[in-house]
Amino acid sequence: MGIAQVWGLPEVIQSCIRKPTGSPPLRPSLQPLQRLRWLASAANEVSDILLRTPAAQVDAKVVQVSGIYASTLGISLKEMQSSTLLARQKFIEMASAMDIKVLPNSAAARLLSPPPKTIDNAPPTDAAADSLDSLALQATVLESQKSLPLKKTDERQVAEILAAGIQDITNAMVEDFKLTDVLRMILETMFRAMNFQRVVFCMRDPKTDALTGRFGLGNGVESVVKTFAIGLAPSNPDLFTAVCLKGADTMISDASEARIASRLPVWYIKSVNAPTFLLLPLTIKVKPFGLIYADKAEKGEMVLDDKELALLRTLRNQAVMAFRQSS
Template identity: 55%
Template structure:
């Protein structure tokens, strides 16, 4: 996952980034298969590597123990599985020294991206000391010309990937043993005291790819009630068309944002909604305006600290994961809710639709209901909600 995340960050958002993510992960297919299906042999490989008596590292150790290297094992299985030819090629690490020219676009560049990303992940996995950041800088410098990126850009991409993996682990409540290799992957570098305040994401005005991301929660079909699924879809679709028409001509950003929230509010009958925006000075997502019952107090209470580890709302925003909490009254969920939310709002069910530009969170649409299970959407409704959210991102981009 770390290798895939780094590889995706080294590419422009879109299909290429997805291919890089998968290619970097699948360069480890042979090792992963050995770990799960031949655990004793995998331990022998690690022992041979640790002994340091064999040149060639892990690949040579695998040949000695298994009779073939991890790369050949993974490539052979991929061929039997019928994986795409481009992915099979990406699984083969490039031979020879790192070229001092930019790699050819396409599969060849993806192979080098995947290799660089795996080197970064390996460094994080096995270093765990004061020299880790220096080794990462050396790796960035070595691959800079090959990837046609500056060492600083590679370092920034690595840092973004590390933050996203940490946020993902926190959002999924993944526990790792302290001091383990996995724990090293989830350890972030200590920020420098004199580091400059990051530029407000709104000023970047570069839209991140808008492919929909799946909700972590399982979505049920729209429950039977006074409003049918067809009616909900009709209201959402009509709102999308109205907003599209409004954005063709000169528009006021606040007017478009209110239209978006009002469309969601009318279609799904939320109890209340709040639109939050990032403050560059404090790095908080704060409530700006709201709709519905007691929305004024909810606007005042919404203060999402993007830099606070373990905050569920911050993790959702950093990851950019649309999230439905359909029963926040459960003890396990209550334990994970941040205190600022429990004390200020504490709704039984709520929906979070984060907004990102260039992979950085800058806003959040919040909606809640007064009873557990009160927010139920199907795939069609979810897709329309995401379209409205993406229209909000586009509105910020066009407003400049």
């Protein structure tokens, strides 16, 4: 508060910094600034739990705090737990991407330990969507170094390009920015670093309740973008719809495999039909509003290690953050 006053920060910001007094109200405040103060208070308490509580007791403590603040913030108990879990996962991914090292048994090490996946962050879908679990995006495991398409120096270069792009985008978002400019920076970073054949950005069209192609980069992308139309109806979803509804980062190494090919939408088979592709859904409060699609020209050509995977997810998360800040 002293620093805020010396710097002459606006009274609105100084008001947000002040810790609210009394017990959390039983309903959301009609005043946005007051609600923001309670949101910060809840975040502080949850962060303290993650930093200072033994792993075996974390879930119970988070549930306890969530029960206190859920009605104050106007969200359900499960939504608050899910948000906490998602934040932990994203924080760990970012720390890994930045190659942050911490002392064993420290509070930071406790914070960076993977959380148990006991809370479902995605809306319920049918059994067909649940079958996507085996396709969830993970670092590629290779049986032989001979099958590695990139040399070690190339791998380092890929990570360096991705990390540099993340830093440039972070710097851009500190200032006033145009949403389309940031989204293009994200796609350009992915396209250049990973040597994709095509990258396409899709966004929800409220008139059709579908994710439609907006722009992209790569070979013949102008005509390909126009064909993207991913319906968001949960009944009998194709592969693209199921991935977006589930919010599951997914890599298809071989699109000709029978169980994959049978679930590809007709528009994709007719107009795109890449042998290997990557899907990174964009969601806010578990609702899909966008998708980053990328593909390569040869089956099995898409190979990701842990660091590349974390960096790609960080870029996707920056796209979500850009939408939040621009809204």
